[in-house]
Amino acid sequence: MSTDTQINDNMKALVLENYGEAFKVKTLPVPVPGKGQVLVRIIASGVNPLDTKIKRGEGKHARQAVPAVLGLDLAGIVVAIGADVTDFKPGDEVYGMAGGIGGRQGTLAEYAAVDAALLAPKAANISMREAAALPLVFITAWEGLVDRAQVKAGQRVLIHGGAGGIGHVAIQLARAFGATVFATGSSHSLAVIGQLGATAIDYKNMSVKEYVDKYTDGEGFDIVFDTVGGETLSQSFEAVRTYTGHVVSALGWGSHSLAPLSFRGATYSGVFTLLPMLTGKGMQHHGDILKEASKLAANGQLKPLLDSRSLSLEDTNLAYEAIESGSARGKLVINT
Missing domain, CATH: 3.40.50.720 (NAD(P)-binding Rossmann-like Domain)
Incomplete structure (x- = not known):
């Protein structure tokens, strides 16, 4: 594993202990990237209606058993790479639909070890928050x-x-x-x-x-x-x-x-967008699709609509409630 900075042993993460309950802030070990993975310091985590269904225990197709860290979408910075990773290096700004289903750690945390195939470079002209709103x-x-x-x-x-x-x-x-x-x-x-x-x-x-x-x-x-x-x-x-x-x-x-x-x-x-993460097949296609998204964003042809609220990890329960109540106006993004 190669890295460009000192990484703490532990990180802050939100854990759902039982379906339907509120998230709890926990201290967990920072994951180590395995073969084909990168460790991402998560800057922003996008929230989707599917996330709320999983939290309620209604997203059985997502196959995410509790206790778990939820969250599908992220944008952040690569801080370490595992074996056989050649497309990214520490310091790269990336985004992707990277976890929160199929037993994968989600993005409501400070770090995540992510399959590099699922990621793409972030367009320079969009913010981390905008990037985190796009993947799913x-x-x-x-x-x-x-x-x-x-x-x-x-x-x-x-x-x-x-x-x-x-x-x-x-x-x-x-x-x-x-x-x-x-x-x-x-x-x-x-x-x-x-x-x-x-x-x-x-x-x-x-x-x-x-x-x-x-x-x-x-x-x-x-x-x-x-x-x-x-x-x-x-x-x-x-x-x-x-x-x-x-x-x-x-x-x-x-x-x-x-x-x-x-x-x-x-x-x-x-369309069943979760299949590559659930099966491990076709993950590179997701990364390739997001490369196309970055091109469109760079050309001014793609810009997500964001809800104006600035929310931290501790505010995530409020974000989920806003989606369930229909009060969100644009994509909600958590600042991790």
Whole structure:
């Protein structure tokens, strides 16, 4: 292991001892990076709705037993590297979706030993807080729009939940590829959607048929990206273009009739962003996706929306409560 600084033996971390309980501040040993890993001094930890589900014991698919340190996303500085790491060196500023599931230590701590394949260099023109807000949501958006739906210039893309965590970066990603973007939201989020460069659709005041007729002359959207799930996914099948349209969902876990999709001759695929961390397969693809995010950020084509609150590790319970209550306005980030 190589390092550029003296590292303390112990670190501060938040530990969830039992599902549904408050986090507790604990002192834990600083992890040692193994083969293919780097030790990151975490500067910021992004908070996602999935984190709150895991904390409540409802994220069984994340396979995170308690007691555990939670937290999926991080941005920080490499302070040591393990064997066989060649892409990073101590002092590098990095970010990634790096832990908090599958038995991996999460990011609500001062340090984490992270598989180097999951990380990417941070763009110089975004802050650590902005970088920590991006990994899960950008990777999900990329896997949906680029890997699955193969978005390209000239297409009409509909994003459900355009002001949400995934949705607001999906708008920016689709626009970067040259698509014309439309996004659904409730009345309080329509202005944000418009500011991101998409045509805002108030889903409470327009039926699927009405907005399909208005914005596609009844043809349907080339891509429909569902970030909401449930009935919204079923409605996506009614909004997609005949023959060549594609629906992709990040929350396609319910039971749905495929008849509307089949009658259009359209296609569907799902995204399960956690798979590489759960299986160990495909981790480098996540790092590569975040390299693309850094390029977009450097070009001014990607900027996450942050909640204005400045929160420390000790405030993390408040951050989780804000997400659960719906009071967060943008991505919440913990300063570690």
